[in-house]
Amino acid sequence: MSDIGRTSAVALVGVRGTLVEVEAHLTSQLPTFSIIGLPDTSLGEARERVRSAATVADCPLPSRRITVNLTPASVPKRGSGFDLAIAMAVLAAAGTAPGADRRTVYVGELGLDGRVRPVLGIIPVVLAARDAGVDRVVLPVGNLAEAQAVPGVTLTGVDSLRSAAIDAGADLPAGFVEPVLLPVPSDDTPPPLELADVVGNATGVRAVITAAAGGHHVLLLGPPGAGKTMLAERLPALLPDLDTDAALEVAAVRSVAGHGVRSWTHRPPWEAPHHSASAAALIGGGSAQLRPGAVSRATRGVLFLDEATEFPRVVLDALRQPLEAGRITVHRAGGSAEFPARCQLVLAANPCPCGNAGTVGGPACTCPPSAVRRYLGRLSGPLLDRIDIRVAVARVTTGTLRASDGTAPTTDAARRSIGDARERMRSRLRGTGWTTNADVTGAWLRSDGRAAPGASDLLDRALDLGTLTMRGWDRVMRLAWTIADLDGDDRPDRRHVERALALRMAL
Structure with a gap:
C-alpha cells in the first residue's frame, strides 16, 4: 500500500526562484523519513522539525516509510523554508490535509512547538511563484506584510502547522499559537537633505x-x-x-x-x-x-x-x-x-x-x-x-x-528640472529598453543618437591623440545628451560636448 501527496515550494538562488514540486511517498515498510533531491544540511534536518511539529499540532506523522522528493533534483535546495511544504505534502499523502496540492506554494520554517517561523527572501519567493502561474502562497504571518508588496497572487498567512493543516481541510480543533515575527531593522535611511x-x-x-x-x-x-x-x-x-x-x-x-x-x-x-x-x-x-x-x-x-x-x-x-x-x-x-x-x-x-x-x-x-x-x-x-x-x-x-x-x-527646484530631463529621455528612448542616457550604447550614439554636425570634433581629436578611449568617447557623448536634456535642447551641439568634456576632464 502506498500513497503520494504533492505540494509546491520555491528554491531561491540569489534573488531568483525556481518552482519546486514536493512529493511525499508513504509505503508500508520499516518507518523511516528520508529527503532526496539535492537538499543541503539544514534542509536535511527538516525531518526532525517536521516530525516534532506534526506531533504538537495533533496530526502526527504515520508510522510508515516516508520518502520526500524535491524535483527538479538538479536544482540546489537550501535553507529551512521548505519545512512547511514538506510537512503539508506528508499530511496530504496521509489523508490528514486533503486540500494541500501542487497548486499552492508553501513556505516557512517549522519550530519544534509547531509554530511557523518567517524566512528571509519572501519577496523573490512570491515573485517566482506568481511567474510560474501559481495563484496562492501560504506563508508565515511574520512575512505577510512584506509579501503584500507583490501584486497578482493570493496570500494566506499561518502561525502554525495546525493552522496550515486546517486551511487544507484537516479536521482539527483550532488553537491559538503566538506568531513569530521578524525583528524590524533599524531605519538607517538618511532623511532627505536640502x-x-x-x-x-x-x-x-x-x-x-x-x-x-x-x-x-x-x-x-x-x-x-x-x-x-x-x-x-x-x-x-x-x-x-x-x-x-x-x-x-x-x-x-x-x-x-x-x-x-x-x-x-x-x-x-x-x-x-x-x-x-x-x-x-x-x-x-x-x-x-x-x-x-x-x-x-x-x-x-x-x-x-x-x-x-x-x-x-x-x-x-x-x-x-x-x-x-x-x-x-x-x-x-x-x-x-x-x-x-x-x-x-x-x-x-x-x-x-x-x-x-x-x-x-x-x-x-x-x-x-x-x-x-x-x-x-x-x-x-x-x-x-x-x-x-x-x-x-x-x-x-x-x-x-x-x-x-x-x-x-x-532640492524641489532641482528635482523638477531633473524630472523634465528624464521625461525627455523617456520620450526619446521609448521602445529601446533604456530609461536614462547612461544606459544607451555607443552604437546608438553613432546612429540615431548622433549629435549636431561638428559637435564631436573635440572628442574625435582626443580619440586620435590617445587622450580619450572609445569608452570615454561614448561616456562624454552620453553626458552631453544629459546636459542637452537639462537645457531643453533636442540634440547636443558643440557647447554641450564642451561642457560634458569639462565635467569629465576637470581633474
Whole structure:
C-alpha cells in the first residue's frame, strides 16, 4: 500500500526562484523519513522539525516509510523554508490535509512547538511563484506584510502547522499559537537633505544635478572639508521615485538581505559602506547561502564610497564589471547566484594622504610625489574610465561664500528640472529598453543618437591623440545628451560636448 501527496515550494538562488514540486511517498515498510533531491544540511534536518511539529499540532506523522522528493533534483535546495511544504505534502499523502496540492506554494520554517517561523527572501519567493502561474502562497504571518508588496497572487498567512493543516481541510480543533515575527531593522535611511544648503560649490552642484538627471557615475576629488560628502548625500533626494518594476527589483534584493517589512520602497536606495569593507562585502558572497553585497543593495540607487582612496585597490577594481554590465554573478564552491547591480557610483576622495595637494591658499602639501601617486593609484585607470563625471571640489573660502550668495537651487527646484530631463529621455528612448542616457550604447550614439554636425570634433581629436578611449568617447557623448536634456535642447551641439568634456576632464 502506498500513497503520494504533492505540494509546491520555491528554491531561491540569489534573488531568483525556481518552482519546486514536493512529493511525499508513504509505503508500508520499516518507518523511516528520508529527503532526496539535492537538499543541503539544514534542509536535511527538516525531518526532525517536521516530525516534532506534526506531533504538537495533533496530526502526527504515520508510522510508515516516508520518502520526500524535491524535483527538479538538479536544482540546489537550501535553507529551512521548505519545512512547511514538506510537512503539508506528508499530511496530504496521509489523508490528514486533503486540500494541500501542487497548486499552492508553501513556505516557512517549522519550530519544534509547531509554530511557523518567517524566512528571509519572501519577496523573490512570491515573485517566482506568481511567474510560474501559481495563484496562492501560504506563508508565515511574520512575512505577510512584506509579501503584500507583490501584486497578482493570493496570500494566506499561518502561525502554525495546525493552522496550515486546517486551511487544507484537516479536521482539527483550532488553537491559538503566538506568531513569530521578524525583528524590524533599524531605519538607517538618511532623511532627505536640502541642496540649497550647499554654498560655494557651483561646479559640484552642477555635477550632482547632471548625474541625477542622466544616471551617471561621479568622482568628487578635493581637500578635507570641501563638501564632497555633503554633495553626495544630497544625490538620493534628487532622484525620481522608482516605478513598480524597479521597486520590485529593489524589494527582492532587500528582502534577501533581511530588511523585512521595509523591503518595499519607492525611493532609490542608498548604500555607504566603510572603507574597511572587503570585496565580498561590496559585491556579495557567503558560503552556504549567497547574499547580495553593497553594490546589489544599492541597485536603482546610489553606492557611495567615501574616502575611496582608502579602499584597497582590489576591492575597487571588483566594481569594474558590475558597473559595466549592471549585474554581478557571485561564484562560490557551492554554486553561483546572480544579483542586480545597476546603481550610480559616487566616489569621494582626498587628492593625497594629507589632503592638501593642489589646494590654493591653504596649507602646503607635505606628501612626497611617490606617496601621492601611490595614493591616487588605488583608483585604477579602467575604473576611472567608467566614471562619467570627475570634478575637483575646491575648499570654500569667504570669497566663494560671498560670490555664491545662495545661488544653489533648492532640492524641489532641482528635482523638477531633473524630472523634465528624464521625461525627455523617456520620450526619446521609448521602445529601446533604456530609461536614462547612461544606459544607451555607443552604437546608438553613432546612429540615431548622433549629435549636431561638428559637435564631436573635440572628442574625435582626443580619440586620435590617445587622450580619450572609445569608452570615454561614448561616456562624454552620453553626458552631453544629459546636459542637452537639462537645457531643453533636442540634440547636443558643440557647447554641450564642451561642457560634458569639462565635467569629465576637470581633474
